Amino acid sequence: MESQECAGRQGNGAGPDTPGGPGTSTGPDTPTAPVELDELDRGVVHALQIHPRAPWTLVGEVLGVDPVTAARRWRRLEEAGLAWVTAYPRLTDARVVVTGVIEVDTEPGAAEDVAQALAADPEVPNIKLTAGGRDVVTSVQTRTLDDLSRLSASLFRPIAGVRSTRTHVSTGLPTEGSRWRLRSLDAAQTAHLEQAATPPAPTGATPPPRWDGLDSRLLELLSVDGRMTLRDLAASSDATLTTVRRRVAALLASRLLLRCDLARPLSGWPLSAVYFASVPGQYLEETSQVLSQVPEVRSCAITAGPHNLVVDVWLRTLHDVHTFEAHLSRKLPRLTVADRSVVLRTVKHMGRLIDRHGRSVGVVPLRHPEG
Structure with a gap:
């Protein structure tokens, strides 16, 4: 049955043009979210x-509730902009996408x-307003290093108010947001869900060597709603259900990741x-692997530049900015933190437009540069 295979949303017609759907905005100050x-x-x-695409029957079984109750709770969270599922290119594979961090x-x-101004560009999936040695931190996704160079040179040219930029090319990504729990x-x-989440090996035709239009x-569709049903994906992409499945x-087995x-x-x-940190080259892989296991670390990028590590963390209090740094110094004595910036506000998060309360109020669909 399709409902078991694609695990799409059941009984929810919210979409890019539906009030409360992922493509609409309720306004930054609309009190729609529970405390x-x-x-x-x-x-x-x-x-x-x-x-991320678990059938509601499985979610209900794991949580000990009726599947309809689990689906209804998810719809409420999603429509309020409190939670969402996104698909995006597999960032750990440079053959799929080249990534970079740009300080502005x-x-x-x-x-x-x-x-x-940057938020409208699908090649800029993440944007943070920061305090410290830079005013804005963005991440970019391109097809090649040449495209990254072009984007870095041209993206900011028409934007008034930009004084300077610094680009850090990512050469590795030991951990990123899909692994945070x-x-x-x-x-x-957890084990029951992890076992069910292991994708079967795809049968039949595999994707072509390059990304094609489909x-x-x-x-693009799954970046807006990572739980969109196969039937809806087929209707929106003008492809057969069998082909889309x-x-x-x-x-999902090779080029895309999903995350909630x-x-x-x-x-x-x-x-x-x-x-922004550095460690001697011979310890880089070992250090990055240790960082990927630290609960506060959301993502850790190995970069080519004045710093070879850019680490994005979530913290409980403002005091923890320095407490966490001290913890890293004890845990990783070879690591030198050269600079740090507190995020004042997240403007865009993997294509999602984020309001001042942290809610998703819109989406700029992700597009692969070859598409």
């Missing part, structure tokens, strides 16, 4: 962090305008910081 999540909400989110210095008072489920529940269209399985994100203020880790 906090209860245990069932957190359990649903954690389950989808492990298995702006004219006084221009940071917000610069960030909003809310840690609400117990070991048995691949790019499926990425086969292609989605192949893409939660509005950060509700995660228990309401603050964020970016650390």
Whole structure:
């Protein structure tokens, strides 16, 4: 049955043009979000962090609730912009996408305008307003190093208020946001979902060596709603259900990742910081692997530049900015943190437009550069 294979949303017609759907905005100050999540909400989110396209029958079984109840809780969270599932290119494979981190210095008072101007570009999936040695930190995704050079040179040229930029090319990504967990489920529940989440080897035709139009269209659709049903994907991409089923399985096995994100203020880790650090080259791989196991670390990029590590962390209090750095110094004495910036506001998060309360209020669909 398709409902078991694709695990799409059941009974929810919200979409890019539906009020409350992922492509609409309720406004930055609309009080639509509950103050906090209860245990069932957190359990649903954690389950989808492990298995983003899990059937509601499986989620209900793991959580001990009716599947309809689990689906209804998810719809409420999603429509309020509190949680969402996104698909994006597999960032750990440079054959799929080349990534970089760009620091932006702006004219006084221009940071917000610069960030909003960048937000419309699908090649800039993440944008943070920061305090410290830079005003804006962005991540970019391109097809090749040449495209990254072109983007770095041209992206900011028409934007008023940009004073200077610095680009860090990512040469590795030991960990990124899809691996972060809310840690609400117990070991048995987690293991059950992890076993079910292991994708079967795709059968039949595999994606062509280069991304084609269907691949790019499926990425675009799944970046808006990572739980879109196979039937809806087929209707929106003008492809047959059989072709879409086969292609989605192949893409998720090789080129795409899925992740379930939660509005950060509700995660228990309401603050964020970016650390620019270095370690001697012979210890780089070992250090990055240790960093990937630290609970506060959301992502860790190995970069070519004045710093060879850019570490994005979530923290509980402002005081933890220095407490966490001291912890890293004790745990990794060879690591030198050269600079750090507190994130004042996340403007865009893997294509999602984020309001001042941390909620998703819109989406700029991701597109692979070959599409």
